[in-house]
Amino acid sequence: MRITIALLAAAMLAAPMTAPPAAQAEPHQHESIRYASVKGCTIKGGGEVPCGHWRLVLHSGERRVLPDAQVVARLANGKSAVYPPAPISVSGDGQKVAYLTRAGGLAVRTLDGDVKLLPAGALPRRDQELIKLQLSGDGSRLAVGVSGDRYGTRVYDTASGARLGSIAGPHQLAGFSGDSGELLTTLNGEEEVTDLAVNADTGERLTRVTPPQIIVGNAPQALSGDGRTVAVLATGKSRLVLYDAQTDQLLKRQRVKLPAGEVHMLDWTGDRQVTVHLLRSVGKESRMVIAQMDTETGAVTIRDRYTLLKDTFVFASCGG
Secondary structure, eight states: OOOEEOOOOBOOOSSOBOOOOOEEEOOOSSOOEEEEEEEEEEOTTSOEEEEEEEEEEETTSOEEEETTBOOEEEOTTSOEEEEEEOOEEEOTTBBEEEEEBTTSOEEEEETTSOEEEOOGGGSOSSOGGGEEEEEOTTSSEEEEEETTOTTOEEEEETTTOOEEEEEOSSOEEEEEBTTSSEEEEEEEOGGGOEEEEEEETTSOEEEEEOOOHHHHTSOOOEEOTTSSEEEEEETTTTEEEEEETTTTEEEEEEEOOOOSSEEEEEEEEETTEEEEEEEEEETTEEEEEEEEEETTTOOEEEEEEEEOOTTEEEEEEOOO
C-alpha cells in the first residue's frame, strides 16, 4: 500500500457513512476529526491516482465525506495534474478543514457543517501540487502558500474570510505558533545556509535568524505561543531541543523516550507541552501514535493511537 502524507483535521459534511471504530483512544468531550483520507485507483498505463471523495475519520470511528472537495490537483491552466492530490488541511482542534472545492474555490468547513468560501483571489493560479494549505491549531487562521514562489504566503481569518496579511516569498511555510498568532517559515540564507523567520499573522517580519544545524537540520520545527521558542526532535528522536529565535541561543536539550515511528508532525500544544505525531508501518497497516512531551521534565504521555484505513492512498492528519 502506498501512502503519501499531507496534512489535515476538522469538519462536518454530507451524508455520514457508518464504519467500525478505527482506533483506540481516550474519550473526547466533543466530536472531532482524526484525519482525512482518500483512496487510490489504478489508471490505464499503470500507476495510481487519488480517487473518490476525501473521507473524514472522526474520533468516534465514524466516517464522513467531503462531496464538494476537489481530490486531484490541477495545473495552473486548469487541467488535471492526474497524480498529485489537491491540498487539504485540518485544524489542530479537529473542528475545521480547509480544501479546494470542485467548483474551483477555496473553502473552510466547520464540524457543524457551516462553510466559508474565501475570496476568489485567495487561491493562487499556480500548479496546485505546489500550494500548501495550513490551518492554525484553533482553526482561526488559514495560511495559503506556494513553495519557492514569489506569491509567498497569505493569511486569512477563517471566520470572516478577510485577508490579514502577506509574507513575501520565496520561502517554505513551517507552521503556526502554538497560539495561532505567528507563523514560522524557512528561507535560504547566505552561503547556502537555511534561515528561520517568525512572522506576525499580519505578515510583519518579527525575527530572522540563522540557527545552528541541530535546529534547521531536524525538521519539522515547531514555534511556541511566545513567538520565539522553537522546538525540534534530534538525535534519533531521543532529544527535545529548544531554541530561542530572538536571542539565537540553544535553551535546552531534554531527553525524551518516544514510541517507534517517523516524525510526521510537531506542534506546541501548551506553555510547556510539545505534541508529536509518529507514523509507522506494521505489515500492511500504517499506524499513528500521538505523544505529548513535557518540556520541563521530558515526561511523555500518549494522547491517541489509530490505524489508517487500509485503502488509504493519501492522508492528512490533524495538527496539535
